[in-house]
Amino acid sequence: MSDNSRQRWRGRYLDAAHLFVPGRLRQDATALARAENVVNAALMAATAGPLYALAYWMLGLRLAAAEILACCLVMLMAPPVLRLTGSIALARELFLCALFFNFTWLTWHLGGIHAPTASWLITAPVVAMFLGGVASGVFWLMVSCAAAAAIWGVSAFGLAALHTPSLDMPLLHLICNLGLYVVVLVFVLLFELTKTEGFVKLQRALATINELAIRDELTGSHNRRFLLGLIDREKERADRNGRPFCLCLFDIDFFKRINDTYGHAAGDLVLRRFAEAVQGQVRGTDAFGRYGGEEFLLMLPETPAPDALVLAERVRRVIAGLRCSGQETGGSEISLTVSVGVVEYRLGEVVAQAIARADEALYVAKSLGRNRVQCHDDDERLPVLPKLAVEQAGAEGPGSGPRVSAGRLQGGAQCDQLTGLLNRNLLRDRLRHAMDRANRNRRLVALLLLNINGFKEINDEFGYEAGDELLAQAGAAIRRCLRDSDTVARWGGDEFIALLEDLSFESDAQVVAEKVLDRFGLPLSVAGRECFVTLAVGVALYPAADCDLDALLKRADIAMRGAKRGGEHSVRVYSGDTVQPQSERLALKNGLRDALAQGQLFLEYQPQIDLASRCVVGVEALLRWQHPVYGRVDPGRFIPLAEETSMIVPIGDWALRTACLQNRAWRASGLPEIKTAVNLSARQLKEPGLPARVLAILHETGMPARCLDLEITEGMLIEDLAGNCALMSGLRQAGVLVSIDDFGTGYSSLNYLSELPIDILKMDGLFVRRLGAAGAGAGRSCGRSFAIAEAIVSMAHRLGLNVIAEAVETPEQLADLCAMGCDCAQGYYFARPLPPAEVAAMLARQVEAAPLVPA
Numbered sequence: 001m002s003d004n005s006r007q008r009w010r011g012r013y014l015d016a017a018h019l020f021v022p023g024r025l026r027q028d029a030t031a032l033a034r035a036e037n038v039v040n041a042a043l044m045a046a047t048a049g050p051l052y053a054l055a056y057w058m059l060g061l062r063l064a065a066a067e068i069l070a071c072c073l074v075m076l077m078a079p080p081v082l083r084l085t086g087s088i089a090l091a092r093e094l095f096l097c098a099l100f101f102n103f104t105w106l107t108w109h110l111g112g113i114h115a116p117t118a119s120w121l122i123t124a125p126v127v128a129m130f131l132g133g134v135a136s137g138v139f140w141l142m143v144s145c146a147a148a149a150a151i152w153g154v155s156a157f158g159l160a161a162l163h164t165p166s167l168d169m170p171l172l173h174l175i176c177n178l179g180l181y182v183v184v185l186v187f188v189l190l191f192e193l194t195k196t197e198g199f200v201k202l203q204r205a206l207a208t209i210n211e212l213a214i215r216d217e218l219t220g221s222h223n224r225r226f227l228l229g230l231i232d233r234e235k236e237r238a239d240r241n242g243r244p245f246c247l248c249l250f251d252i253d254f255f256k257r258i259n260d261t262y263g264h265a266a267g268d269l270v271l272r273r274f275a276e277a278v279q280g281q282v283r284g285t286d287a288f289g290r291y292g293g294e295e296f297l298l299m300l301p302e303t304p305a306p307d308a309l310v311l312a313e314r315v316r317r318v319i320a321g322l323r324c325s326g327q328e329t330g331g332s333e334i335s336l337t338v339s340v341g342v343v344e345y346r347l348g349e350v351v352a353q354a355i356a357r358a359d360e361a362l363y364v365a366k367s368l369g370r371n372r373v374q375c376h377d378d379d380e381r382l383p384v385l386p387k388l389a390v391e392q393a394g395a396e397g398p399g400s401g402p403r404v405s406a407g408r409l410q411g412g413a414q415c416d417q418l419t420g421l422l423n424r425n426l427l428r429d430r431l432r433h434a435m436d437r438a439n440r441n442r443r444l445v446a447l448l449l450l451n452i453n454g455f456k457e458i459n460d461e462f463g464y465e466a467g468d469e470l471l472a473q474a475g476a477a478i479r480r481c482l483r484d485s486d487t488v489a490r491w492g493g494d495e496f497i498a499l500l501e502d503l504s505f506e507s508d509a510q511v512v513a514e515k516v517l518d519r520f521g522l523p524l525s526v527a528g529r530e531c532f533v534t535l536a537v538g539v540a541l542y543p544a545a546d547c548d549l550d551a552l553l554k555r556a557d558i559a560m561r562g563a564k565r566g567g568e569h570s571v572r573v574y575s576g577d578t579v580q581p582q583s584e585r586l587a588l589k590n591g592l593r594d595a596l597a598q599g600q601l602f603l604e605y606q607p608q609i610d611l612a613s614r615c616v617v618g619v620e621a622l623l624r625w626q627h628p629v630y631g632r633v634d635p636g637r638f639i640p641l642a643e644e645t646s647m648i649v650p651i652g653d654w655a656l657r658t659a660c661l662q663n664r665a666w667r668a669s670g671l672p673e674i675k676t677a678v679n680l681s682a683r684q685l686k687e688p689g690l691p692a693r694v695l696a697i698l699h700e701t702g703m704p705a706r707c708l709d710l711e712i713t714e715g716m717l718i719e720d721l722a723g724n725c726a727l728m729s730g731l732r733q734a735g736v737l738v739s740i741d742d743f744g745t746g747y748s749s750l751n752y753l754s755e756l757p758i759d760i761l762k763m764d765g766l767f768v769r770r771l772g773a774a775g776a777g778a779g780r781s782c783g784r785s786f787a788i789a790e791a792i793v794s795m796a797h798r799l800g801l802n803v804i805a806e807a808v809e810t811p812e813q814l815a816d817l818c819a820m821g822c823d824c825a826q827g828y829y830f831a832r833p834l835p836p837a838e839v840a841a842m843l844a845r846q847v848e849a850a851p852l853v854p855a
Helices: 003-018 023-027 029-058 062-076 078-085 088-109 116-132 134-156 169-214 224-241 255-262 264-279 305-320 351-367 387-393 406-410 424-441 455-462 464-480 506-519 549-565 584-597 635-645 648-668 682-686 690-701 714-719 721-733 750-755 765-769 779-798 811-819 836-848
Strands: 246-252 287-292 295-300 338-344 373-375 444-452 487-492 495-503 524-526 529-531 535-542 570-575 601-610 616-627 631-633 675-679 708-713 737-743 760-763 802-805
Touching: 003 029, 023 029, 029 062, 029 078, 029 088, 029 116, 062 078, 062 088, 078 088, 088 116, 088 134, 116 134, 224 287, 224 295, 224 351, 246 255, 246 264, 246 305, 246 351, 255 264, 264 287, 264 295, 264 305, 287 424, 295 305, 305 338, 305 373, 338 351, 351 373, 351 424, 424 444, 424 487, 424 495, 424 549, 444 464, 444 506, 444 549, 455 464, 455 529, 464 487, 464 495, 464 506, 464 524, 495 506, 506 535, 506 570, 535 549, 549 570, 584 616, 584 635, 584 648, 601 648, 601 836, 616 635, 616 648, 616 836, 631 635, 635 648, 648 675, 648 682, 648 690, 648 836, 675 737, 690 708, 690 721, 708 714, 708 721, 714 721, 721 737, 760 765, 760 779, 765 779, 765 811, 779 802, 779 811
Parallel strands: 338 373, 535 570, 616 675, 675 708, 708 737, 737 760, 760 802
Antiparallel strands: 246 295, 246 338, 287 295, 444 495, 444 535, 487 495, 524 529, 601 616, 616 631
8 A cells, every 4th residue: 555545544534533522622632642542442342342242152152242242332432422521531431441341241251360351451451541641541450450359369269159161261262362462453553543643743733834934925935044044054065165156136126116106915926926937047956035125045056156147147037028917916017127246155254244245246236227137346257347348337228238346336436535435425325225125124224424533633733645544544444343244435524434234223333333432442553653543423223213315314413413522432323302322332231230239120020811711820020120311221222231241140030039029929918829931041041050049049939839930042942952951851840830932933943842841832923923914915924824823833732832922912813823722822912011019900800800801
């Protein structure tokens, strides 16, 4: 029989077995397995029982045959009882009682302890082990041993005379022994069938998660994170074998105009058709994915730049012939063009640098009129073009004419002749491009305006030639402080501008500005003499309200002038009418120790709701800081600083102790027992003696270990899997619960999930926010999002874990989570993080009235 046939028959059998399993039992993996085993046992009785009854009938034991059939009928009632009552225990015990009575009766009537069926008394505890676990197996083992001892004792002490039928007893022994072997084998095979099917479903669920986690939902190509991982692996191979690879960065020309003219549905159609067209041109070994917005990235393993240019040009021609039409475009036909930047990886360089060079080449391609392929100047394998070709390139038709390298373009009129940096004209173009990318990718852009203090005095003291030399040195020093992907330009006179893209936090820009100031703490050499230079740095961030390109430049200038008023060598960040004080980041870092000592830190608690009962069953403790100057400081700003300064360890201990004391206070006031979840940081995990400190705090506060839930993020766990497993095992042995926080954001792997000693899996809000979507065009992405979340819940339940969903904000999201069997949830839909008194009031209302149901 082929594998497909076996899978088909297995599926049919399990579908038939599930007819006897109520729907609510299918939500829990353990309950489903127990229920399936009850049906398996009934099937075994239905097939084996009549055959044995026939054998006994043919041997002349007609009463025994009738008794076997009667017991089989009782055993066959177990699946209907399971279906009608939904009680696995009732169906199980009905089956086991009939099974036990059958073999006890046969043993008694066939001659006592020497009867052929005496060995069959072991079947009741064996079957009980499969149906009900260890406790049930031990109970029926004791009952079977007691029955065997009683039968032996009655005969041994002469309490009753047992009749042995005059039969061919060796033949009966042979039939009974062979039957025992066959029945045990059949039951184990049925059990293996259901167990294997459970693991198959688990693997499918994990495969669904992994597949959807690496794919862009809209285009079906690789998403950015997975694509960058593939490029990192290719970089490692290239560094080992010395064979570089190429990257092609594609940007659909005038995509914003398509969105504005035809709508976002048409834009989505264009992205899908573009991705399909490119995937039809590349090789199976190539990696292609969506990099962000309308930008796509293609990696060509072991491919030199000339070959990459040929492939990129072929793709460009295919896209130029592509036409998109459909209901989304209102019947109109949309033609496309694409600009491509090509770069060859340099052995040893960082992947981000290679992508930044591809972006530079792409920028040049767009500057030259779009719809063309442009190789980065350092990677081009073509003869150097004369300057005339460069000047005429922009006048040629799209996609035609010679390619012009980025370096040769920037080496002309678009670079500052003194410093070699970009001039203000090209800077404005770069800034406009960066602002568009920020709007698409929802990442921050920072504009730093740097002014050399007292530059006129330097000119007067050393002369203009020395002043020019100082400007060149200053520009080079600023350039060395930044990433290769950042842009530096001379804005005019003694002013420079640094453009920082793809920032995660507002504080990142100030960190870079302080790094530049630190560099200028060293003297520059001017005319053979050391000269100390100070800067005034103004910072403006984008996206921001009512801010276009000119407004962003103006805000940076306002902030810079505020820095000048604040004294030499200072930074100011634009923030409306007020400007942040000098080095707020440094002030926060220095103030953390005082915050802990002076009681500026406090905890708020966000309730966790059981979705079956709608009752509060736990809270998550969240750290807050009320600063005397800056007010309430966002945790995303001060927790990284606490990690840097190692203050996170004493702060973490304080938070744990405070949360435990509060939990005990709630219980002491007569409120119901709930668990409290406390987050552990990466630095705390690395601290020796963490389990001992946790247990000491529990002993000191009098909080039961079962009420404490320690939350650890996926990324922190993977850093030291073996060490963290040992640490968590020790905590769990003491009764403490352990949760994986933010599950699904990058490391979702059955390998570590099966190894880690954990109790709870917290589904990241990224998955929850995509649930409950409604409206036209939302069906496909909503279905994918539901599939991912449902697969996570199913996988966790198969592994015996509870699931808590984070960031629930709408009733539609809640309905989806309930439909997929999620255990608990938290989010603004139920309650925001609350002070302890409000949590106590919520628990008191829960005791007095009905379970919590959100309004």
